[in-house]
Structures are given as C-alpha cells and as structure tokens.
Amino acid sequence: MADSPKIRVPKTAKKGEVVEIKTLMPHVMESGQRKDKDGKPIPRKIINKFTAEFNGKPVFSANLEPAVAANPYLQFFAKVEESGTFKFAWTDDDGTVITAEQKIDVA
Amino acid sequence: MRAGIVAVGTVAVVAIVAGAFIGAGSTGAKAQTKKVAPLDLSAAASERPWKRYGNWPSRDYSKFNTLANLASPAAPKEPRKITGPIAGNAENGAKLVADRNRGGSCLACHVMGPAGGTNLPGNVAPDLSEIGNAGREDEWLFNYVYDGRVYNPETVMPPWGSHGLFNDAEINDIVAFLKTLKSPAVFKTVLDDPNKRPAPVENRDNLDPIENPGMWTVDQAQALWKKRTASGFSCNTCHSNPETQFKTWAASMPKWEPRLDKVLGVEEFITRHAATTTGAKWLMESEDNKAMSVYLHFLANGNPIKVDTESAGAKAAIERGKELSQRKLGQLNFACTDCHGISANKWIRGQWLGEPKGQYDHFPTWRTSQLKIWDIRQRFQWCQVNIRADELPPDAKEYGDIELYLASQNEGLKLSVPGIRH
Numbered sequence: 001m002a003d004s005p006k007i008r009v010p011k012t013a014k015k016g017e018v019v020e021i022k023t024l025m026p027h028v029m030e031s032g033q034r035k036d037k038d039g040k041p042i043p044r045k046i047i048n049k050f051t052a053e054f055n056g057k058p059v060f061s062a063n064l065e066p067a068v069a070a071n072p073y074l075q076f077f078a079k080v081e082e083s084g085t086f087k088f089a090w091t092d093d094d095g096t097v098i099t100a101e102q103k104i105d106v107a
Numbered sequence: 108m109r110a111g112i113v114a115v116g117t118v119a120v121v122a123i124v125a126g127a128f129i130g131a132g133s134t135g136a137k138a139q140t141k142k143v144a145p146l147d148l149s150a151a152a153s154e155r156p157w158k159r160y161g162n163w164p165s166r167d168y169s170k171f172n173t174l175a176n177l178a179s180p181a182a183p184k185e186p187r188k189i190t191g192p193i194a195g196n197a198e199n200g201a202k203l204v205a206d207r208n209r210g211g212s213c214l215a216c217h218v219m220g221p222a223g224g225t226n227l228p229g230n231v232a233p234d235l236s237e238i239g240n241a242g243r244e245d246e247w248l249f250n251y252v253y254d255g256r257v258y259n260p261e262t263v264m265p266p267w268g269s270h271g272l273f274n275d276a277e278i279n280d281i282v283a284f285l286k287t288l289k290s291p292a293v294f295k296t297v298l299d300d301p302n303k304r305p306a307p308v309e310n311r312d313n314l315d316p317i318e319n320p321g322m323w324t325v326d327q328a329q330a331l332w333k334k335r336t337a338s339g340f341s342c343n344t345c346h347s348n349p350e351t352q353f354k355t356w357a358a359s360m361p362k363w364e365p366r367l368d369k370v371l372g373v374e375e376f377i378t379r380h381a382a383t384t385t386g387a388k389w390l391m392e393s394e395d396n397k398a399m400s401v402y403l404h405f406l407a408n409g410n411p412i413k414v415d416t417e418s419a420g421a422k423a424a425i426e427r428g429k430e431l432s433q434r435k436l437g438q439l440n441f442a443c444t445d446c447h448g449i450s451a452n453k454w455i456r457g458q459w460l461g462e463p464k465g466q467y468d469h470f471p472t473w474r475t476s477q478l479k480i481w482d483i484r485q486r487f488q489w490c491q492v493n494i495r496a497d498e499l500p501p502d503a504k505e506y507g508d509i510e511l512y513l514a515s516q517n518e519g520l521k522l523s524v525p526g527i528r529h
Contacts, residue, residue: 024317
C-alpha cells in the first residue's frame with residue numbers, strides 16, 4: 001500500500017491542450033555504492049525505467065540511474081487530442097513492474 | 108413495598124434496553140463513544156528502559172534538570188572576583204563565539220560584528236557589535252558570560268561557565284574578543300541580518316501525497332486497521348466505520364485519564380487500547396503506532412482543537428504543564444517559555460522560534476530533514492536533547508501535562524495532519 005505510486009493527471013482538458021503530469025514513486029533507490037555497518041556493499045535496487053503512454057502510444061519515458069534520489073518524482077507535459085487513458089509503468093531492478101493509470105476526458 | 112417493586116422493575120427494563128442498544132452494532136456508535144474505552148493499564152507504553160534514538164547525540168546530561176528531576180547546580184550568588192585585566196586570545200574568542208558544537212554558542216542569539224563571518228546570527232538577545240565601546244569592566248564581561256544570573260536573575264542566557272560549556276581560559280578569550288567589537292556588523296547578505304530576514308512561511312499542500320510523503324502513512328494505517336492479530340481481531344472488528352466514528356475524536360485529545368492518573372495523548376491511547384483489544388503491540392514511537400496516530404488525526408482533519416480544560420483532573424494537569432514549561436532544563440538552562448515565550452518569533456541562529464499557538468495542529472508531522480514522521484512527544488524529546496537535557500520516555504506523565512497545556516493554547520486551530528516541516 002505504502003509503495004503505491006502517486007499520480008496527478010487533470011481529469012479534463014481541451015482538445016489540443018498541453019497538460020501537466022506529475023508522478024511520484026515511493027522507492028528506496030539504493031544506489032549500490034553504499035556499504036552497511038560491516039563494510040559489505042548494499043546491493044543496488046533502483047527503479048531503472050519509467051514509461052508513460054497514452055492510448056497505447058508512448059508519450060514519455062526515462063531511464064533512471066543510481067544517482068537518482070529516493071522516491072523518484074517526474075513531472076512532464078503531454079498534448080492531448082482525444083479522451084483516453086494514461087498508463088504509467090515503473091520497472092524495478094528485480095524485474096517487478098509497478099503500474100498505474102488514469103483517464104482524461106478531452107472535450 | 109409496592110412502589111419498591113415497581114422501581115426495581117423499571118431499572119431492570121432500562122438495563123435491558125441499554126444492553127440491546129449497545130449490542131446493535133453500528134447503530135450503537137453513540138452509546139459506544141460514551142462507554143469507557145478499554146485500556147491496558149499494566150505496563151509502560153514505550154520501551155523500558157528508554158533508550159535515546161540512535162542518530163541523536165548520546166551525551167549524558169544527568170547533572171542537569173529534566174522535566175522529571177531537579178539536578179542543576181544552584182546559580183552563584185556573587186560574581187567571581189577578577190583581579191587585573193583579562194589577557195585572552197581574541198582570535199580564539201572569535202572562533203568560540205560562533206562554535207556550533209557548544210550549544211550554538213553566542214552567535215545563536217547575538218549579532219557580534221564580524222564573528223562567524225556574520226553567517227546567520229540570531230536576534231534573541233542584544234546586538235553586541237559595539238560592546239567594546241560600552242566601557243564594561245573585564246570582571247562584568249567575564250561574569251556575564253560565566254553566569255549572567257549574578258547580574259540578572261531573569262536572564263535566558265545560558266550559564267556558560269557554571270554549567271561547564273566553556274572553561275575559564277575560553278571565557279577569557281571570549282572577553283578579549285568582545286572588547287574588540289567597536290563597529291556595527293556588516294552583513295554579507297540581507298538574509299544574514301536577523302532583523303531583516305523574513306519569517307519562514309510553510310505553504311506546501313501537506314495533504315497532497317505528492318508533496319508530503321507523510322500522507323503515505325495514511326495508506327499504511329488503513330491496511331493495519333484491517334490486519335487481524337493472532338487474537339483474530341483487528342481495529343475493524345469493532346470500528347468498521349472509522350471515517351464517521353473518529354471524525355472529531357483526535358481533536359479532543361489529549362485528555363485526563365483517571366485510570367492512569369495522567370494525561371493520555373492519541374499515541375499512548377493507541378498502545379494501550381490495542382494491547383487490550385486486538386493484542387497488537389504498538390509501542391509508542393514504533394512505526395505502526397505513528398502511522399495509526401497520523402491516521403486517527405487525519406480522520407479528524409478540519410475540526411477545531413477542543414480539549415477538556417474544565418474537569419478537575421484536566422485543570423490540575425494544565426496547571427502542572429504551565430509550571431513545567433517554565434522550568435529551566437539542561438546544560439543550556441532553557442525553559443520552554445524562554446524560546447517559545449520571551450523569545451518567540453525571533454531567530455536563534457538560522458532557526459525561527461515559533462510561539463506555542465501553531466505548534467500542535469499539524470502533529471504528527473512529516474519531517475523532510477529526517478524523512479520520518481515525528482509525533483508531538485518525539486518533538487518534545489528533541490527540544491530537550493537540543494538544549495542538552497535528558498529526555499523522558501514518550502509516555503512520561505510530564506509530557507502529558509505539557510501536551511494538554513499546549514493543546515489548550517491551540518484551541519480553535521483546525522487539525523491538518525500529517526503536517527510537513529523541515
């Protein structure tokens with residue numbers, strides 16, 4: 001529950017409008033560079049990829065690297081021409097893919 | 108005789124009706140809130156022995172007052188005699204007055220000419236940039252630093268010498284530095300001037316989970332609410348409709364609890380109530396306890412704080428809380444009211460001292476500098492460690508008294524939890 005992604009997409013927009021989208025994924029983003037109390041390296045565990053698509057078409061994606069801080073927050077813009085659904089996906093190093101989606105009504 | 112039988116019969120009928128009403132489940136919500144909530148009264152509500160948080164300073168302040176114990180040395184009655192002029196090292200004195208490792212040192216409260224590179228001095232106390240022109244005797248300067256209470260018993264200035272923060276040689280160096288201060292401070296930026304530095308404004312949307320990670324604990328708590336313990340019960344067993352049942356509850360806390368002979372806050376209530384109902388072990392300051400406290404406050408968001416201040420127990424507790432808030436604590440010898448009364452709305456170095464009103468309505472709060480939720484008791488504890496006093500366990504009765512006193516000063520402010528602060 002606590003590590004569910006938080007997203008902000010406007011509920012409605014005008015045709016052709018550029019909308020602002022905010023996404024935040026709670027995640028430790030362990031860089032793999034740190035050592036624990038006994039001097040052993042703490043294994044890397046990060047979200048390495050983020051994608052956003054609208055009605056099946058990619059609108060934004062990002063490859064995240066170990067230097068990105070915990071709880072990666074990404075904010076971007078997309079032009080919407082029709083009503084539809086934004087789908088977001090975060091890929092963890094361990095292969096898990098966490099997804100979220102939200103509809104937008106375009107008038 | 109007849110009248111007696113009728114009376115007994117009536118009582119019995121009433122009792123049955125009341126029983127049926129409580130048994131009716133959700134429709135009995137009103138009756139339920141009037142019932143005395145079961146509490147486990149058998150043990151402490153936090154770890155014993157209490158151990159200070161791992162990343163906090165581990166210094167031992169047991170030689171000084173705490174909220175529970177009086178230990179500080181008495182103030183000297185007479186100034187110490189200084190024979191002959193003080194020959195200190197002014198250069199070293201300039202370093203000492205800005206030493207952040209000595210309880211913030213002088214610059215925390217005074218502007219002192221070029222000291223510390225004029226980097227964010229405070230304005231709690233007079234600007235000393237021209238003290239060298241004031242014609243003060245060496246003995247007066249020495250004693251004011253050593254223990255200013257010999258000249259002004261009401262001073263909030265720490266007794267740097269008699270509480271062992273600076274030794275005599277260091278105070279001599281500070282005196283030598285003070286005598287070099289003869290012209291107004293020249294600030295590098297407007298922000299460095301505490302009288303021009305704008306008061307901080309907190310305007311983030313604390314209830315937006317994108318802005319405030321503290322909001323994520325609400326999700327955690329909602330899951331915990333339904334999680335059954337080994338007993339087979341969860342919070343949800345009795346409280347299946349928390350949104351309505353706890354719509355105002357947290358705004359009425361803390362309250363005097365006669366069964367424990369102390370003031371009970373939301374967090375301690377959670378520990379004791381869960382222990383005796385579901386059996387969940389939610390000690391104060393555990394992550395689960397804090398999450399539940401955030402959630403229960405969150406449910407009452409928007410409701411004005413309104414605590415019981417009228418009952419005899421509450422009145423006495425508030426009176427004690429008020430008295431404790433004036434007690435001098437720790438090596439720095441500060442009372443709550445020194446910073447949050449006399450010096451409220453001023454700068455202590457780069458930190459703004461708030462007044463009591465506005466220090467309660469957002470707790471538990473997310474701390475961006477700690478990446479953690481802090482409840483009000485942990486905030487109290489940090490106040491003490493920060494002024495070099497030993498903290499008490501979070502369930503200490505003294506904190507209950509102070510919490511109720513603080514809540515009474517925040518009456519009418521609307522709850523907005525979790526807050527977000529530095």
